[in-house]
Amino acid sequence: xxxxxxxxxxxxxxxxxxxxxxxxxxxxxxxxxxxxxxxxxxxxxxxxxxxxxxxxxxxxxxxxxxxxxxxxxxxxxxxxx
Amino acid sequence: xxxxxxxxxxxxxxxxxxxxxxxxxxxxxxxxxxxxxxxxxxxxxxxxxxxxxxxxxxxxxxxxxxxxxxxxxxxxxxxxxxxxxxxxxxxxxxxxxxxxxxxxxxxxxxxxxxxxxxxxxxxxxxxxxxxxxxxxxxxxxxxxxxxxxxxxxxxxxxxxxxxxxxxxxxxxxxxxxxxxxxxxxxxxxxxxxxxxxxxxxxxxxxxxxxxxxxxxxxxxxxxxxxxxxxxxxxxxxxxxxxxxxxxxxxxxxxxxxxxxxxxxxxxxxxxxxxxxxxxxxxxxxxxxxxxxxxxxxxxxxxxxxxxxxxxxxxxxxxxxxxxxxxxxxxxxxxxxxxxxxxxxxxxxxxxxxxxxxxxxxxxxxxxxxxxxxxxxxxxxxxxxxxxxxxxxxxxxxxxxxxxxxxxxxxxxxxxxxxxxxxxxxxxxxxxxxxxxxxxxxxxxxxxxxxxxxxxxxxxxxxxxxxxxxxxxxxxxxxxxxxxxxxxxxxxxxxxxxxxxxxxxxxxxxxxxxxxxxxxxxxxxxxxxxxxxxxxxxxxxxxxxxxxxxxxxxxxxxxxxxxxxxxxxxxxxxxxxxxxxxxxxxxxxxxxxxx
Numbered sequence: 001x002x003x004x005x006x007x008x009x010x011x012x013x014x015x016x017x018x019x020x021x022x023x024x025x026x027x028x029x030x031x032x033x034x035x036x037x038x039x040x041x042x043x044x045x046x047x048x049x050x051x052x053x054x055x056x057x058x059x060x061x062x063x064x065x066x067x068x069x070x071x072x073x074x075x076x077x078x079x080x081x
Numbered sequence: 082x083x084x085x086x087x088x089x090x091x092x093x094x095x096x097x098x099x100x101x102x103x104x105x106x107x108x109x110x111x112x113x114x115x116x117x118x119x120x121x122x123x124x125x126x127x128x129x130x131x132x133x134x135x136x137x138x139x140x141x142x143x144x145x146x147x148x149x150x151x152x153x154x155x156x157x158x159x160x161x162x163x164x165x166x167x168x169x170x171x172x173x174x175x176x177x178x179x180x181x182x183x184x185x186x187x188x189x190x191x192x193x194x195x196x197x198x199x200x201x202x203x204x205x206x207x208x209x210x211x212x213x214x215x216x217x218x219x220x221x222x223x224x225x226x227x228x229x230x231x232x233x234x235x236x237x238x239x240x241x242x243x244x245x246x247x248x249x250x251x252x253x254x255x256x257x258x259x260x261x262x263x264x265x266x267x268x269x270x271x272x273x274x275x276x277x278x279x280x281x282x283x284x285x286x287x288x289x290x291x292x293x294x295x296x297x298x299x300x301x302x303x304x305x306x307x308x309x310x311x312x313x314x315x316x317x318x319x320x321x322x323x324x325x326x327x328x329x330x331x332x333x334x335x336x337x338x339x340x341x342x343x344x345x346x347x348x349x350x351x352x353x354x355x356x357x358x359x360x361x362x363x364x365x366x367x368x369x370x371x372x373x374x375x376x377x378x379x380x381x382x383x384x385x386x387x388x389x390x391x392x393x394x395x396x397x398x399x400x401x402x403x404x405x406x407x408x409x410x411x412x413x414x415x416x417x418x419x420x421x422x423x424x425x426x427x428x429x430x431x432x433x434x435x436x437x438x439x440x441x442x443x444x445x446x447x448x449x450x451x452x453x454x455x456x457x458x459x460x461x462x463x464x465x466x467x468x469x470x471x472x473x474x475x476x477x478x479x480x481x482x483x484x485x486x487x488x489x490x491x492x493x494x495x496x497x498x499x500x501x502x503x504x505x506x507x508x509x510x511x512x513x514x515x516x517x518x519x520x521x522x523x524x525x526x527x528x529x530x531x532x533x534x535x536x537x538x539x540x541x542x543x544x545x546x547x548x549x550x551x552x553x554x555x556x557x558x559x560x561x562x563x564x565x566x567x568x569x570x571x572x573x574x575x576x577x578x579x580x581x582x583x584x585x586x587x588x589x590x591x592x593x594x595x596x597x598x599x600x601x602x603x604x605x606x607x608x609x610x611x612x613x614x615x616x617x618x619x620x621x622x623x624x625x626x627x628x629x630x631x632x633x634x635x636x637x638x639x640x641x642x643x644x645x646x647x648x649x650x651x652x653x654x655x656x657x658x659x660x661x662x663x664x665x666x667x668x669x670x671x672x673x674x675x
Contacts, residue, residue: 013274027495033142034497035176037256045279049288050386053395055500057273060173062500064382066389069495
């Protein structure tokens with residue numbers, strides 16, 4: 001987990017892989033149902049005006065998360081897109 | 082009783098479009114997650130067998146969080162369902178398959194319908210239906226509901242009945258199994274980072290997001306303002322001609338009855354239909370166009386920071402957008418908000434945004450400002466309408482902030498919003514739905530509500546007790562409050578009588594002003610504005626009326642919907658008082674300052 005960082009910190013256009021999801025059970029379960037599961041690839045696509053929220057590509061869909069929520073998802077960077 | 086079929090799937094996979102194709106009905110469809118919040122039922126006949134179909138709200142899993150999802154999951158657990166049709170989005174199978182596996186695992190009989198095949202082809206995503214069939218163990222049909230492709234095959238499959246899944250996932254987590262199947266069956270050839278959708282997104286949701294949104298709304302308002310004048314003038318002249326013709330023809334009737342039916346009832350209906358209906362009929366399809374393309378969630382994305390600061394949920398933008406069509410629909414749409422606290426905020430503040438019925442009033446009042454400023458151009462009116470609508474959203478946000486700091490305290494809950502792919506709008510469908518369905522609905526309501534209200538006003542004007550008409554006593558009693566708010570008693574009377582439907586408020590006000598006597602024909606929005614001006618209206622009156630149009634008690638339909646959605650008289654009263662008190666205070670302040 002040493003190289004894992006919160007999803008909200010990884011730059012737009014980077015491919016990352018989810019290594020862990022924190023936060024309360026309810027939040028975690030919800031994020032997992034929406035496709036944010038362990039080992040899944042995530043790509044931040046763009047941020048809104050003011051840097052929040054951010055749109056992510058995950059499992060074929062584009063999902064927007066506020067940075068507060070994206071902080072609960074930990075990512076290992078795979079490669080630059 | 083025919084076989085009972087229900088459609089389930091992730092949000093925005095086109096369930097309602099499939100439903101419409103199967104049943105020939107015209108359920109509203111829209112390109113965003115959460116469009117369907119209740120269920121719709123229809124039926125079709127195939128091979129001499131009748132099949133009842135139920136369209137359910139979209140769900141992400143069988144563990145419901147929001148109110149609309151709970152509804153769908155509860156429905157699925159009923160035991161009288163013969164076949165469950167799982168509708169999947171071919172472009173997003175990696176996630177959609179998780180739900181498909183869950184549903185197949187517990188359903189008695191299931192069919193998988195892989196929808197949006199045409200979109201997948203366009204995006205260079207290959208889906209092998211044969212592999213899906215083998216892996217899932219149930220029948221798999223590929224469809225494109227937008228074009229009708231595969232619907233015949235789906236009907237046949239439903240007729241033959243679904244099949245019970247033969248091999249269960251064997252304990253493996255659904256998401257892992259979904260990934261395994263996905264890798265076998267799908268060839269994903271789409272460049273997710275550089276495709277056209279992302280390029281558009283970077284423009285409309287970037288730093289220019291807000292100005293682009295305002296410009297788009299401005300264009301819609303401009304088309305509404307300019308485009309409504311032509312049918313409006315035409316309808317007015319028709320109604321005026323019909324009125325004088327009816328007056329001649331009804332010579333045999335007693336004068337009192339003639340006045341009541343023609344000068345009261347018929348004239349009010351005529352005004353509502355000719356002056357209020359055209360802007361509604363133009364605005365509604367244009368706004369639906371934005372919805373169909375998939376722009377609404379982008380607005381939610383761009384505006385989210387403001388809603389976060391107000392302690393409201395980001396999805397409230399979607400309920401506000403639905404409120405532009407009808408506040409009652411906006412209140413129901415709040416089911417998509419998971420947190421009860423934020424859902425209540427969205428319900429209570431929804432009537433601050435002008436619904437379709439109040440929209441023509443706003444255009445008319447805007448015309449008075451611009452006339453006061455010396456010009457009558459469509460651009461000026463558009464700017465004033467845009468300002469009024471922006472103000473309504475800002476007031477709605479301020480009220481949300483107030484609520485979330487006082488009676489509905491709490492921290493913003495997590496917010497996840499799906500941004501759907503842009504889709505080509507179904508222009509013909511939109512036109513049909515808004516011009517035929519919607520216009521007929523409004524027309525029907527105009528007759529049902531405006532006619533008795535018009536007759537009532539005429540009676541109030543023409544029944545005299547002790548030297549004054551009844552309306553004189555009523556508006557006289559309301560006069561002090563009206564004066565305090567920069568308006569007058571007659572206007573307040575019109576607002577109160579207009580409670581069943583907002584689109585009749587200004588026509589009723591005009592009735593009050595004209596005193597039931599013969600007045601010049603109302604030919605268009607502009608001449609309607611002139612009538613008001615000739616009755617002592619100033620720009621201040623127009624501003625105060627505009628503010629009160631935005632902030633006053635919701636219409637009866639909306640109140641009943643609030644009661645139904647919250648199940649509480651207390652919150653219904655709050656939904657009544659919050660905008661009313663805000664309106665009285667704002668108008669009072671404006672009146673005091675100017």
